[in-house]
Structures are given as C-alpha cells and as structure tokens.
Amino acid sequence: MSKSxxxxxxxxxxxxxxxxxxxxxxxxxxxxxxxxxxxxxxxDFLSKTMYLDDKTVRLQLWDTAGQERFRSLIPSYxxxxxxxxxxxxxxxxxxxxxxxxxIEDVKIERGENVIICIVGNKNDLTDERQVSLQDGEAxxxxxxxxxxxxxxxxLGYNVKSLFKKIAKTLPxxxxxxxxxxxxxxxxxxxxxxNTTTQDGQCQC
Amino acid sequence: MNNSxxxxxxxxxxxxxxxPLGRSNSIGIFRSSKRNSIISKSQSPLHHKxxxxxxxxxxxxxxxxxxxxxxxxxxTDSVNQIPRxxxxxxxxxxxHNGSPPGIFDSASLDSEVIPGNIHISSNKSIDHLIKRYxxxxxxxxxxxxxxxxxxxxTILRRKNSIRENILIxxxxxxxxxxxxxxxxxxxxxxxxxxxxxxxxxxxxxxxDAMSEHLESYSYEHQHDIATRSLMNxxxxxxxxxxxxxxxNEDLFKTVTSKELKRRPHSSSLPPDPRSVSASTTNHPSxxxxxxxxxxxxxxxxxxxxxxxxxxxxxxxVPQNLxxxxxxxxxYHNSRPYNNNLPIPVEMENLATTASTDIQSFGESSAxxxxxxxxxxxxxxxxxxxxxxKPTVSTRTGPSRPTxxxxxxxxxxxxxxxxxxxHDNNQKQGLKQWEDFLKKLALMSSNPYTESTELxxxxxxSIKAHKHLFKxxxxxxxxxxxxxxxxxxxxxxxxxxxxxxTPGEYYQLINSTLPNKESEKQIELxxxxxxxxxxxxxxxxxxxxxxxxNILIAFARKYPEIGYCQGMNFIVANxxxxxxxNEEETFWxxxxxxxxxxxxxxxxxxNIRRDLEKLPMIFAKNLPKLWKHLQxxxxxxxxxxxxxxxxxxxxxxxxxxxxxxxxxxxxxxxVELFKVTVALFKVFEAQLLGFGSCMEVYDFMKNLNKVNVxxxxxxxxxxxxxxxxxxxxxxxx
Numbered sequence: 001m002s003k004s005x006x007x008x009x010x011x012x013x014x015x016x017x018x019x020x021x022x023x024x025x026x027x028x029x030x031x032x033x034x035x036x037x038x039x040x041x042x043x044d045f046l047s048k049t050m051y052l053d054d055k056t057v058r059l060q061l062w063d064t065a066g067q068e069r070f071r072s073l074i075p076s077y078x079x080x081x082x083x084x085x086x087x088x089x090x091x092x093x094x095x096x097x098x099x100x101x102x103i104e105d106v107k108i109e110r111g112e113n114v115i116i117c118i119v120g121n122k123n124d125l126t127d128e129r130q131v132s133l134q135d136g137e138a139x140x141x142x143x144x145x146x147x148x149x150x151x152x153x154x155l156g157y158n159v160k161s162l163f164k165k166i167a168k169t170l171p172x173x174x175x176x177x178x179x180x181x182x183x184x185x186x187x188x189x190x191x192x193x194n195t196t197t198q199d200g201q202c203q204c
Numbered sequence: 205m206n207n208s209x210x211x212x213x214x215x216x217x218x219x220x221x222x223x224p225l226g227r228s229n230s231i232g233i234f235r236s237s238k239r240n241s242i243i244s245k246s247q248s249p250l251h252h253k254x255x256x257x258x259x260x261x262x263x264x265x266x267x268x269x270x271x272x273x274x275x276x277x278x279x280t281d282s283v284n285q286i287p288r289x290x291x292x293x294x295x296x297x298x299x300h301n302g303s304p305p306g307i308f309d310s311a312s313l314d315s316e317v318i319p320g321n322i323h324i325s326s327n328k329s330i331d332h333l334i335k336r337y338x339x340x341x342x343x344x345x346x347x348x349x350x351x352x353x354x355x356x357x358t359i360l361r362r363k364n365s366i367r368e369n370i371l372i373x374x375x376x377x378x379x380x381x382x383x384x385x386x387x388x389x390x391x392x393x394x395x396x397x398x399x400x401x402x403x404x405x406x407x408x409x410x411x412d413a414m415s416e417h418l419e420s421y422s423y424e425h426q427h428d429i430a431t432r433s434l435m436n437x438x439x440x441x442x443x444x445x446x447x448x449x450x451x452n453e454d455l456f457k458t459v460t461s462k463e464l465k466r467r468p469h470s471s472s473l474p475p476d477p478r479s480v481s482a483s484t485t486n487h488p489s490x491x492x493x494x495x496x497x498x499x500x501x502x503x504x505x506x507x508x509x510x511x512x513x514x515x516x517x518x519x520x521v522p523q524n525l526x527x528x529x530x531x532x533x534x535y536h537n538s539r540p541y542n543n544n545l546p547i548p549v550e551m552e553n554l555a556t557t558a559s560t561d562i563q564s565f566g567e568s569s570a571x572x573x574x575x576x577x578x579x580x581x582x583x584x585x586x587x588x589x590x591x592x593k594p595t596v597s598t599r600t601g602p603s604r605p606t607x608x609x610x611x612x613x614x615x616x617x618x619x620x621x622x623x624x625x626h627d628n629n630q631k632q633g634l635k636q637w638e639d640f641l642k643k644l645a646l647m648s649s650n651p652y653t654e655s656t657e658l659x660x661x662x663x664x665s666i667k668a669h670k671h672l673f674k675x676x677x678x679x680x681x682x683x684x685x686x687x688x689x690x691x692x693x694x695x696x697x698x699x700x701x702x703x704x705t706p707g708e709y710y711q712l713i714n715s716t717l718p719n720k721e722s723e724k725q726i727e728l729x730x731x732x733x734x735x736x737x738x739x740x741x742x743x744x745x746x747x748x749x750x751x752x753n754i755l756i757a758f759a760r761k762y763p764e765i766g767y768c769q770g771m772n773f774i775v776a777n778x779x780x781x782x783x784x785n786e787e788e789t790f791w792x793x794x795x796x797x798x799x800x801x802x803x804x805x806x807x808x809x810n811i812r813r814d815l816e817k818l819p820m821i822f823a824k825n826l827p828k829l830w831k832h833l834q835x836x837x838x839x840x841x842x843x844x845x846x847x848x849x850x851x852x853x854x855x856x857x858x859x860x861x862x863x864x865x866x867x868x869x870x871x872x873x874v875e876l877f878k879v880t881v882a883l884f885k886v887f888e889a890q891l892l893g894f895g896s897c898m899e900v901y902d903f904m905k906n907l908n909k910v911n912v913x914x915x916x917x918x919x920x921x922x923x924x925x926x927x928x929x930x931x932x933x934x935x936x
Contacts, residue, residue, distance in 0.1 A: 008898060018728055036735035036742075039728075041769040041854060042846040045905045047898055060898050067725060067769045069808060073845065 006049070006058045009170055012077055014102045015087035016095040017066030020121040023153035024087065025061050028163050033154050040065045043077055052167050059163075078109040083166055085117040088136075090150060091128035096120075096135070103143050115169050117147040119162060124152040322346075347744045354746060381645045387638060580780050580858040581738040581747075633683035640679055641689075644672070658689065659696050677870055681924045684917070685866045691782050697869040698795025700788075709787045712757040722759035722767035726752055733772040739784070740776055747779050750786040754779070757790055758797075765797070768806035770849035777853045777861060796865075800872045811848050815841045818880065825881050825926050829888050836897040843904045844880055852879065856908055860916040867920065874928060882923035883907070886914065 013021040022037045022044070029048055044063040049056060062077055064070070078084065084106045088095040099118065106114060118140040120131060133150060140148030147165050151158040322330060322342070334342060375385050577583050647661045659666045659676065666672045685693050730752045734740040739747035754775050759767045775793050782789040797805070804810040818840045822830040833840075846855055851868065853861045867875040884891065887903070894900050907914060 008896070017725075018732075034735065036731050038735060038854065039732035039769055039772065041773070041849055043842060044846070045842070045901045047902050058898065060901075065769060069768055072808065073812070076839075077842070 006056055007170075008058045008060060009082045010060045010062065010080060011083040011085060011166065012062045012064065012074075012081045013085045013087060014064055014074065014078075014106070015066065016089070016092070016098050019066070019087045019089040019092070019095050020153050021066070021085075021087050022063055024085075024119070024121060024151065024159060024162075025063050027153040027156055027159045029061075031156065033156070039067075041067075042070060042073065050163065050167055052164065057167060057170060059167075074105065075109050078106055078114075081110065081114060082170065083115045083117060084110070085119055085162075085166070086145075087119045087121050088131065089122050090120045090131045090136070091122050091125040093130040096131040096139070099139060100143075103145075115147070115166070116143060116145040117149075117162070117166060118143070118145045119148075120150040121153060123150040123157060124155050343744075350744065350746075381642075383638065383642045383645050387642075577738050581740075582734070582858065583736050583738055583741070633679075634686050634688070636679055636683055637686055637689060640675065657696055658692050665696070680866050680870050681920055684863050684920065690862070690866070691788070694781070694792055694865070694869050695788065695795075698792050699799050700791040700795050703795055703798065704791040708761075709757055709790050712760045713753050716760045719756075719759040719763050719766060723756055725769075726755045726759065726767050726772070729769060729772045730755070733776050737776070737780075739780065747776065747784055750779055750784060750789070751776055753786060754790045754793060758793060761794070762797075765806050768808070768849070770851075770854070771797075771806065773850040773853040777858065777865075780858070781862065796868070800868055802873055805873075806849075808849075811845065812841065814877075815844055815848070818844060818877065821877055821881055821926070821928055822884070824929070826884060826888065829884060829891055832892055833897075833900065836894070836900060838897045838900050842901065846905070847880060847883075848876055851876070854908075855905075856914070860914060860919060863916045863920050867923065875923065877928060878923040878926040879919065881926045882919050885922050885926075886919055 013025060015021055017039075022040050023033060025046060026037065027033055029046055040063050042065055046061045046063070047058060048061065049058050062081070064074055064077060086099055086102045086106070088099055090096075103116060106116060118136065120133075120136045136150065137148055139145075146169055147162070149158050149162050149165070151162055153159060322333070325333075372382055372385055376382065380388075641658055644659065644661055644666065657665075661669060661672070666676055730740070730748055731742070733751060737745075737747075739745050740751060742748070751772065755767055755771060758771070758775075759765070771793075774796070775789065778789045778793055778796075779786075782792065802810055802814070819830070822833070822840070851861070852864050856864070864875070864879050867879070883904070890903065891900060894903070906912075
C-alpha cells in the first residue's frame with residue numbers, strides 16, 4: 001500500500017452538544033446508527049479512504065466535544081483543517097443560533113482557507129422541527145458556506161451526499177467535479193439507502 | 205436495529221417524551237395480585253413489598269434506602285414528575301420541591317399500581333393491556349418493581365454487611381484476625397467442592413466451546429425461546445413463591461434451604477451462568493448431563509461461553525467467601541429457574557445487578573440474543589463494529605452470516621485465553637496479597653482489635669511506613685490489586701475516611717442548592733456514558749440514576765469544579781468496581797479527584813499545561829520514537845488529552861483502566877504520564893513503522909478496538925520503569 005501518495009484532508013466537525021456530530025461520522029464510517037453514543041470528550045479521530053471519480057483521498061475526521069468547557073481546545077484542532085462541518089439540530093433553535101459563534105471561531109483560525117459546510121441534522125424529527133430549511137439555507141448563504149444540507153443520521157438521509165459534496169469541493173476533485181455531477185461519482189463502502197423522501201418519516 | 209432506534213428515539217434527541225398517561229389509571233389485571241408482581245415471582249421473592257406495618261422498620265435501616273431507586277408516589281404524582289425509574293432521588297434532585305422524598309412512602313403503595321402476573325397472561329391480554337394503557341405505563345410499572353426490589357436488596361446488603369462486620373468483630377474478640385477468618389472461611393468453603401471436578405468441567409467446556417459450530421446459532425430463535433420461557437416461568441414454578449415476611453434472616457434461610465432441596469431434582473440446566481456455577485459446586489456429577497442438555501437445547505455457543513467465562517469470573521473473585529458472609533447466595537440461588545430455556549437477559553441482569561455483589565458482574569447470556577455481556581457489564585454487540593465501546597466488537601449476527609464462524613471463534617479463543625491468564629495471574633497474585641495483608645495485620649501490636657482497615661498498622665496508614673509502602677507498591681505493580689480487595693484498598697488509599705462526612709452525600713443530593721449548568725450537562729451525559737453497558741444502558745439500567753446522583757452531588761459539593769465531561773466515564777467505572785454502591789463510589793470519586801489529581805485538573809487549562817511536559821518525558825524515555833513522532837509532526841496533546849481527562853477510561857479496555865487506576869490510587873497524577881509513555885513504548889515498533897501523523901492518530905486514538913493486543917500487566921510493568929525527572933513537579 002503506497003499510502004503516502006494519497007491526498008489527505010482534515011475535516012473537523014463542530015457544533016453544539018448533542019446535535020449529532022458523532023452520529024453523522026458513524027453513519028458515514030460504518031453505516032450504522034445508535035440511538036445513543038458515548039459523549040465525545042476532548043477530540044476523537046477517525047480516518048477513511050474515499051474513492052470518487054477514480055481518485056482516492058484519505059479523509060481525517062476530527063470529532064469534537066460539545067461541552068462549553070472544551071471550547072478552548074478547539075482552535076488548535078481547527079488550525080490546519082481543510083473543511084469545517086458545522087452541525088446544528090433542526091429541532092433545536094438554540095443550536096442553530098449558536099452556529100454564528102462556531103463559524104466565527106473557524107474564520108478567526110482559518111480565514112477564508114477553509115471550506116465551510118453547514119449541516120442541519122436530525123431532519124427526521126419532523127414534528128419537533130424548530131428551524132426551517134429556508135432559515136438554514138439563508139444562514140448558509142449569509143456565511144458563505146459552500147455546502148448546506150439537511151441530514152438525518154438516523155435514516156442515513158443525505159449523509160452520503162454530504163460527504164460526496166465535501167469531497168467534490170476538495171482541490172483534488174474541483175476540476176473533475178464539474179464534469180460528472182451525479183453519475184460519475186461512486187463511493188464504495190457506503191450502502192446507505194439514500195432516502196429521498198424529504199419528510200423523512202421514521203421507517204422503524 | 206430499526207426497533208431499537210424507534211424505541212429510543214425520544215431520548216436520542218433529548219426530547220424526553222413522557223407518557224401522558226396518568227398514573228391513577230390502574231391496570232386492571234394487576235389489581236388482585238399485589239403480592240405477586242411479575243419480577244418478584246420470577247426472580248426473587250425478596251422483591252415483595254413488605255407489609256405496610258413494617259414500613260417504618262425498613263426505613264430505619266439507615267438512609268441507605270436512598271441508595272437505590274425506590275418507587276414512590278407513583279399513584280399520586282403525574283408521570284412527568286418521575287423522570288425515570290420512578291426514583292425518589294431523581295424526583296428529588298430534579299424538582300427540588302423541598303419536600304424530602306420518602307424512603308418507602310407507604311402512601312404510594314396503592315394496590316392499583318402493583319402489577320401482577322403479566323407473565324402468565326396470554327399474549328392477547330397483554331396486547332390488550334398495552335393498547336389500553338400504553339406500553340410506556342406497563343414498562344414503567346415493571347421497572348418500578350425492579351427499582352423497588354433494588355432498594356430492598358440494598359437494605360438487605362447493608363444489613364448483611366453490618367452483620368458480617370459484627371460477626372468478624374466477635375471472632376476477633378476470640379482471638380482470630382480478620383484475615384485468618386477470611387482465609388479459613390475460604391478454605392472451608394473450597395473444601396466442600398471438588399476442585400478436580402471443576403477443572404475437568406472447565407476442560408470439557410473449553411473443548412466444546414472450541415469445537416462447536418457457531419453458524420448454527422440463531423439469535424432470533426433464542427430470543428423467541430427466551431420470551432416464551434419467561435412467560436412460562438411462574439407456571440413452571442408456582443411452588444416457589446415465598447411469602448415475604450420482612451424478616452430477612454429467616455428469608456435467606458428459607459430460600460436457601462428450599463432451593464437446595466429443590467435443585468437436585470431439576471434435571472435441566474438454565475443457561476444462567478450463576479445458577480450453573482451454583483450447581484457445579486453442589487452436584488458435580490450432574491454437570492456433564494446438564495451441559496449436554498444445554499448444548500443440544502440451545503445449539504448455542506453462547507451458553508457455553510457463558511459457562512466458561514463464569515468459571516473464569518469465579519476464579520477472579522472467590523465468590524464463596526462473599527456469599528457466605530453476605531448471605532447473597534440465598535438470593536442468587538433463590539431465583540426459581542427450573543426451566544431449561546434461556547431467560548431474557550434484561551430481566552436477569554437487572555435482577556442480579558440489584559444485588560450488587562461482585563458476582564452480579566458475571567458474564568450473562570445474550571441480551572435479547574444480540575451479544576455478550578462481559579465481566580464489567582459491557583454488551584458485546586455482535587451486529588456492529590462501529591462502536592467505540594464495546595471494546596471487543598465482533599462482526600457476527602444474522603445480517604452477516606458469512607463472518608459468524610470466524611469471528612465468534614476468535615471471540616471464543618480470546619475469552620479462553622483471557623480466562624487462562626486470569627486464572628494463573630489471580631492465583632499467584634492473590635496469594636501474595638494475602639501474605640502481605642496478613643503480615644500487616646500481624647504487625648499491629650494488637651491485631652485483633654484493629655480489623656477494619658486493610659492497609660494499616662496499629663490504625664496508622666502504611667504510608668507512614670516507608671518500607672511497607674514500597675513493598676505494597678511493588679505488589680500493586682507486579683500483581684495488580686485483586687478485584688476482591690480493590691474496592692477496600694481504593695477506599696483507603698483515597699483517604700475517604702478523612703474526607704467523608706456521614707450523611708453528607710444524601711444531603712447533597714436532596715437539599716443543597718443545585719448547580720444548574722452542571723446538572724443540565726449531567727442529565728445530557730448520563731445516557732451518553734456507557735450506552736453499551738448493561739448497567740448504564742437506559743432508564744431502566746440500575747447504574748444510570750446513581751451515576752447522575754454522584755455527578756450532581758459532586759458538582760454541588762465542589763461548585764468551582766462543577767462537572768466536566770470525562771467525569772461521567774470515571775464515575776461509571778467506579779460504580780462498576782463498587783458494585784453500584786452509590787455512596788462509597790461518590791466518596792472514592794471525591795478522594796480520587798481531590799487527593800490524587802491536581803486541583804484544577806478538570807478546569808482543563810491545567811491539563812494542557814501539564815501535557816506540554818510530555819515531550820520532555822518522551823525525549824528522555826523514548827528518544828528514538830520521539831524523534832520519529834516529531835518528524836511526523838504528531839501533536840501529543842491530540843492523543844493524550846482524552847486519556848487524561850477520563851483517566852483512560854474512554855480509551856482502553858476496562859480491566860486495563862482499573863489497573864492504571866490502581867497506580868493512580870497509590871502514586872497519584874504522575875502515573876498518568878508514566879502510563880502514557882508506556883503506551884507508546886508498548887507500540888513502539890508499530891509506531892516507528894508509520895509514515896504519517898494520521899496513522900499514528902488512527903492507531904493511538906483507537907486502542908480499545910478489538911484488534912489491539914494490549915496486555916495490562918505488560919503496560920503496568922513498563923510504566924513503572926518510566927523515569928520522570930524530579931524537576932517536573934506534578935504535585936499540586
């Protein structure tokens with residue numbers, strides 16, 4: 001394995017507590033979902049090789065703790081990241097409002113040298129929704145986020161697309177990304193049934 | 205998986221949905237059967253509610269009843285006010301309404317809420333019940349029963365331990381030291397069982413476990429049978445329902461003798477490992493028959509593994525002693541399982557956990573056919589390999605039939621090798637420990653009066669005797685502290701005697717002003733601590749409320765420290781060691797944080813500053829590796845921060861974590877640095893082979909994964925050799 005010539009990208013996951021950062025990563029990594037995860041303390045690290053458009057990249061996923069107390073640690077994790085995925089919970093207005101703070105943190109540390117993704121997770125909780133899709137889109141636009149998506153780690157909804165989109169914004173793919181938007185891309189290791197129903201009714 | 209996620213959905217998103225059902229609704233079928241609640245009948249007669257006349261009597265057994273979830277006010281309060289498990293504590297700590305929660309609030313014992321023989325009702329009528337009152341109500345009711353029994357057992361346990369102490373004191377007065385009493389007891393108990401038979405049994409078990417075809421095993425099948433068997437339980441053993449007369453001593457006697465009388469006639473073997481081991485001691489001759497029976501019946505390696513591993517657990521903790529002294533044998537044996545089919549684990553584990561003796565940590569049968577539960581209560585979920593915990597996750601399961609055989613076999617052999625290692629280590633280690641403790645006892649000028657402390661000479665801690673302390677330290681490093689002594693020794697080492705104030709803990713829980721910010725966080729985190737551990741899994745898990753209470757009490761006692769993520773993992777592990785004894789766990793945690801860690805450890809800035817000292821220590825102890833890591837631009841903080849903040853409990857297998865804590869209890873904070881270096885040392889060769897910092901992170905941050913072969917003893921030995929310069933002062 002000549003791992004060394006793989007391009008590596010560092011992706012940090014940020015956001016308030018319990019918005020589902022770990023569950024997004026777990027869904028992507030293992031295609032599983034648990035109703036409960038151990039709280040992330042400090043910082044967790046996982047890496048995954050992703051195949052897309054005949055190219056291979058290695059993604060380093062940094063999962064961060066949500067507790068306020070750990071906030072002071074996070075800048076050093078953001079420092080050399082390529083992508084910052086900032087997650088909120090569509091059923092928590094508060095987590096949405098605090099997005100601004102996270103985005104600011106990222107910009108302070110990385111300026112414009114980072115791809116900002118905004119993700120509204122738990123989109124399956126239709127009855128408890130407090131943040132509309134439009135509000136999310138508006139905020140993403142306002143902050144110049146390159147990617148905005150609503151996801152549901154529980155249903156696997158949009159998780160695959162999120163990482164696909166992220167990959168396509170990476171320098172490695174920027175050129176190729178324009179040629180084949182949907183058809184050419186193929187990821188292995190991911191068998192998520194990509195639920196297209198927007199209402200995301202719980203299938204359980 | 206779909207089922208479970210739907211069940212847990214509300215909690216998952218922290219939108220705890222409380223049932224709108226009013227508690228005042230009675231559940232019709234229960235009405236006439238107040239004294240035959242499902243759990244008590246199928247598991248233990250101890251569960252029966254004492255008659256109201258004896259309430260006061262029960263209450264007077266110290267405040268310890270608070271220790272366990274007790275159901276109260278169920279009929280009067282709305283469900284909303286009883287957050288989970290009907291626990292008084294939770295109600296108290298959440299609502300802070302000023303009124304002290306009753307211990308056994310007799311007013312609440314409305315006959316209407318005591319459930320009855322659901323287990324013998326037809327499916328139809330259960331369906332009907334669910335339709336009418338909602339599954340939530342029913343489940344809540346059942347868990348209430350469990351909680352209630354938990355409380356009663358706690359009282360019994362405390363009472364028994366008091367009795368034990370008094371008895372030992374009496375013996376001491378006649379001129380026997382505590383250690384002598386214990387070793388004599390053990391010898392006496394050991395001689396009643398033929399060790400040869402046990403050894404050969406183990407061999408048979410191992411052989412069978414190794415050779416069995418694992419593919420034939422069907423989880424659904426077992427689950428199905430298990431459910432049915434539960435339904436049949438009371439039909440199978442109606443004779444066993446004993447009347448609870450609130451006289452605990454008598455109760456134990458009755459139960460034990462009854463059980464012993466009955467057992468020889470039960471030809472079949474329940475897969476409950478504890479019952480198995482119990483019958484092993486009593487009737488070795490029937491074992492092989494029972495064994496075969498179990499194999500053919502379940503066509504399952506599960507039960508075999510359970511048997512084997514239980515054997516191994518019995519080795520770790522000489523259970524006889526504990527049982528003999530605490531009277532808990534009666535409890536365990538009393539469970540009327542004369543059924544040859546598996547029992548759903550949840551019930552069983554809740555029942556055994558409640559009894560909080562160490563045996564309750566024994567390996568149990570599968571959780572709804574999903575996986576194993578290890579010695580520390582972690583569920584090895586066979587359907588996932590994503591989880592950080594379980595530390596050993598195998599890939600088997602109905603969904604991936606092709607990998608079943610291989611991985612299960614891997615698991616089997618791993619389990620067996622652990623068992624062997626343990627057998628050997630424990631035997632040797634225990635001997636050394638006993639010799640050492642005996643020596644200490646004999647050094648006292650009057651060894652017979654000073655009986656309560658293990659590590660003391662004439663009532664003075666061994667820390668005052670340099671050479672003794674050195675010797676002690678050496679045994680800790682070479683042998684580890686045996687499970688048997690660990691709780692007591694940690695208790696002494698963390699200076700609980702001087703830190704604790706009787707009653708303060710419950711006062712903190714019940715009346716002190718809340719530390720709101722911390723408590724919100726705690727409530728969020730208790731579910732996210734050990735979601736794969738049977739004791740902390742969900743609302744019905746026995747450890748969850750205790751975990752919350754301890755964290756809350758700590759945040760209230762030390763508002764300047766408050767609550768920091770990481771504490772939850774530490775306390776959960778302590779609860780496992782202290783067999784769910786809440787108050788003891790709290791004080792040991794206080795001792796650990798206050799006495800052993802630097803004063804601003806959980807304020808984080810402190811840790812980061814100290815982590816900056818790591819490079820120096822690395823350069824000194826691992827010059828070659830350190831150069832390599834520097835070249836790869838590895839930032840140690842990214843790896844080690846998690847290790848420190850949770851004292852490794854999130855990052856390593858539990859048994860190793862406990863060994864590390866042994867060291868921390870003896871020498872404090874500095875051990876964290878030594879273990880850190882030792883961990884890198886253990887994997888030096890691998891690390892040197894890595895070509896990027898990412899590989900290093902990937903490896904070092906996932907050490908609790910199944911493929912990492914890490915031996916606790918090796919690690920501890922290495923860490924004892926790590927040199928740390930004196931100028932690096934880690935003391936406060």
